[in-house]
Amino acid sequence: xxxxxxxxxxxxxxxxxxxxxxxxxxxxxxxxxxxxxxxxxxxxxxxxxxxxxxxxxxxxxxxxxxxxxxxxxxxxxxxxxxxxxxxxxxxxxxxxxxxxxxxxxxxxxxxxxxxxxxxxxxxxxxxxxxxxxxxxxxxxxxxxxxxxxxxxxxxxxxxxxxxxxxxxxxxxxxxxxxxxxxxxxxxxxxxxxxxxxxxxxxxxxxxxxxxxxxxxxxxxxxxxxxxxxxxxxxxxxxxxxxxxxxxxxxxxxxxxxxxxxxxxxxxxxxxxxxxxxxxxxxxxxxx
Numbered sequence: 001x002x003x004x005x006x007x008x009x010x011x012x013x014x015x016x017x018x019x020x021x022x023x024x025x026x027x028x029x030x031x032x033x034x035x036x037x038x039x040x041x042x043x044x045x046x047x048x049x050x051x052x053x054x055x056x057x058x059x060x061x062x063x064x065x066x067x068x069x070x071x072x073x074x075x076x077x078x079x080x081x082x083x084x085x086x087x088x089x090x091x092x093x094x095x096x097x098x099x100x101x102x103x104x105x106x107x108x109x110x111x112x113x114x115x116x117x118x119x120x121x122x123x124x125x126x127x128x129x130x131x132x133x134x135x136x137x138x139x140x141x142x143x144x145x146x147x148x149x150x151x152x153x154x155x156x157x158x159x160x161x162x163x164x165x166x167x168x169x170x171x172x173x174x175x176x177x178x179x180x181x182x183x184x185x186x187x188x189x190x191x192x193x194x195x196x197x198x199x200x201x202x203x204x205x206x207x208x209x210x211x212x213x214x215x216x217x218x219x220x221x222x223x224x225x226x227x228x229x230x231x232x233x234x235x236x237x238x239x240x241x242x243x244x245x246x247x248x249x250x251x252x253x254x255x256x257x258x259x260x261x262x263x264x265x266x267x268x269x270x271x272x273x274x275x276x277x278x279x280x281x282x283x284x285x286x287x
Contacts (some may be wrong), residue, residue: 017040227244
């Protein structure tokens with residue numbers, strides 16, 4: 001390898017979040033606003049998966065929704081390819097959807113139950129000006145990519161299993177070749193075998209296309225399987241970040257250590273040992 005290759009700078013982030021603050025109105029009249037995110041910063045490079053892990057209510061989903069423009073940002077910056085998008089207009093968001101897509105937790109809720117799958121997949125293609133015949137050809141290719149039969153295009157979402165519906169949602173997100181996909185708990189509603197199938201599909205697609213993922217999950221083992229780097233969020237703050245192997249096997253922050261100890265394992269003896277260690281840690285912290 002040449003010296004110049006060694007000195008090449010890393011690629012610019014496809015997504016950069018800087019000092020992000022989000023707050024929501026409080027419950028009740030005159031109730032103060034509730035701060036949900038407190039100065040969150042992270043970035044994602046092209047072709048990379050960055051995991052975002054935390055318990056329910058930690059703020060991880062809010063980060064993804066802020067990137068997508070689904071929640072208002074109080075302060076801070078969200079940059080996509082160097083462009084500030086945290087206050088992008090609806091028109092600009094429609095144009096950004098060519099490059100920025102999402103896969104939600106519940107595939108059935110994100111699919112129109114009365115529209116055949118083929119029409120759902122063709123919709124973003126038509127929005128980008130793809131002619132009808134070419135759109136139909138691309139739909140067949142998309143279904144093949146996510147390992148669904150060609151006749152799936154003529155069937156309704158209710159005719160598919162949960163794992164198949166999630167594959168349809170992934171196909172729709174990939175239809176127009178995005179640079180970044182926000183994966184918001186994409187396998188949490190699936191059984192373990194189907195989870196593995198969907199995760200492997202996402203990894204295969206990333207290898208083929210170079211798409212980047214922001215992967216949001218409460219499951220440390222899933223995040224470890226998917227991610228190059230991991231950010232751990234607790235009460236709206238990033239408390240630990242680093243390489244996936246280090247963060248998920250030898251974490252430094254007490255909160256990440258608790259997440260690791262509470263994660264289920266297949267071995268009953270090891271699981272009992274983890275639960276004992278977790279109880280001891282909580283007792284020590286409560287003193």
